[in-house]
Amino acid sequence: MAPRRPSPPVLPAVRRAAQELGDRRAAAGAGWVARLLGVDPERIDPFLEEVDRLQPWIRTIRNLHREGGRQSYAQFRAPFELYALVRYLRPRHIVETGVSSGVSSAHFLLGIRRNRGGRLHSIDRPIEQRSARLGPHDSPVAVPPGRSSGWAVPPELRRDWDLRVGLSERLLPELVAEIPSIDLFLHDSHHTPKHLTFELETIRPKLRPGSVVLADNTVWTGAAFPRFARSLGARVVRRGRSDLVGLRVP
Numbered sequence: 001m002a003p004r005r006p007s008p009p010v011l012p013a014v015r016r017a018a019q020e021l022g023d024r025r026a027a028a029g030a031g032w033v034a035r036l037l038g039v040d041p042e043r044i045d046p047f048l049e050e051v052d053r054l055q056p057w058i059r060t061i062r063n064l065h066r067e068g069g070r071q072s073y074a075q076f077r078a079p080f081e082l083y084a085l086v087r088y089l090r091p092r093h094i095v096e097t098g099v100s101s102g103v104s105s106a107h108f109l110l111g112i113r114r115n116r117g118g119r120l121h122s123i124d125r126p127i128e129q130r131s132a133r134l135g136p137h138d139s140p141v142a143v144p145p146g147r148s149s150g151w152a153v154p155p156e157l158r159r160d161w162d163l164r165v166g167l168s169e170r171l172l173p174e175l176v177a178e179i180p181s182i183d184l185f186l187h188d189s190h191h192t193p194k195h196l197t198f199e200l201e202t203i204r205p206k207l208r209p210g211s212v213v214l215a216d217n218t219v220w221t222g223a224a225f226p227r228f229a230r231s232l233g234a235r236v237v238r239r240g241r242s243d244l245v246g247l248r249v250p
Contacts, residue, residue, distance in 0.1 A: 007031040007240075008041040013052040014080055020058045021103075022065075025077045032239040033081050036212065036246045037088060047084040054083070054110055057154060061106055064152040068101070068144045069133055073152065076188060076216065078244060079107040085212060086111025091118050091183030095175065097168045097199055098188035098216075099124035100141035102150035108184075109157040121162045121179065123171045123189070124149040168195070172202050182206040185213045191220040200228045207232075211249045219243040 008029035018027035030044035037044075051058075065073050076082075082104055086094070094108050099122050112118040126149045129135075129142040143151060149165055164171045168189050176182070182203050187196055196215060207213065215225050225245055229236045234247040 008034070008045070011045065011048050013049045017051040017054060017058055017080060020055055020062065021079070022062050022072050023077070026079055028078065028081060028239075030084070032078070032237065032246075033084050033088070036085075036237045036248055038248065039088075044084050044088065047087040048080060050087065050114070051080050051083060057106070057110060057157075060154045061103065061152050064154070065101060068147060068151060070101070070144075073101050073103050076104040077242060078239060079103050081239075082186070083107045083111045085184060086118070087114060089184060089210075089212065090115050093179045093182055094118065094120045094184045094186075095122075095172075095179075095182050095203065096120070096186040096188065097123045097172065098141075098186075098190075099126075099149045099163070100143070102153035104186060104188065105150055105161065105163075106153045106157060109153065109161060112160045113157065119160050119162060121164070121175055122150070123164050123166070123168050123175065125167055125189075126165065168199060172199060176202055176206055179206065181208050181211070183208070183211050185211070187213075187215040188217070191217045193222040193224040196221040196224040197228070200224070207249050209249055212246060213249070214244070214246040216244045218245050 008031050010027045010029050015027050018024055030041035033044045034041040099105055105122055108120045126143040127139045129138050129144050185203050187199050218225050226236050229247045233250050236245050236247055238245045
């Protein structure tokens with residue numbers, strides 16, 4: 001067996017951005033994205049270095065969380081890698097299921113803004129917080145009173161955002177019928193094997209060679225993602241030891 005290549009180092013720009021966002025776990029090198037895309041990490045580094053330019057936006061996202069009563073966010077742990085994927089792929093249509101406060105949405109949109117092209121389509125069924133403060137029995141992705149899905153996405157980024165509120169079972173088939181292709185997909189909604197399988201099979205007709213499919217929290221979805229990867233002849237690429245995985249359509 002060939003020795004495993006060491007992971008690329010975390011760039012200083014990414015460390016600074018993760019600190020600004022308030023989550024050290026968001027700091028990462030180019031390794032996962034490079035393996036997912038099948039390219040050398042040096043091709044991803046320039047896009048990760050760009051996150052230094054995102055500092056004002058990241059600061060706004062964190063301030064919006066604080067205004068909503070949160071010192072941190074319900075983590076999507078790879079926001080800067082999403083940005084790098086958008087910059088590299090230059091997707092026309094991105095689809096995500098599950099929004100919560102909108103950390104992943106905002107970084108998709110920042111990539112679209114930098115590319116000067118593309119559209120993000122998001123589907124979310126928000127869970128409402130029970131009282132003014134997040135309680136021990138509330139879901140960490142609950143929406144604070146008076147706010148809606150994507151409440152931490154800066155208004156200036158929303159021009160390229162198609163946000164649909166409701167059940168994925170109803171809205172995702174409608175969306176898939178409307179758009180010509182899905183170039184990048186993220187599942188971060190109801191984490192069960194049955195639901196993930198439904199979403200993956202629903203988007204399948206609009207995937208094309210080179211499309212990237214991501215799924216978070218796969219510890220709860222069993223064999224659904226690996227089974228889908230096998231059906232495409234694709235390999236599953238895991239982000240470190242986490243349960244965030246992806247594949248690139250051959």
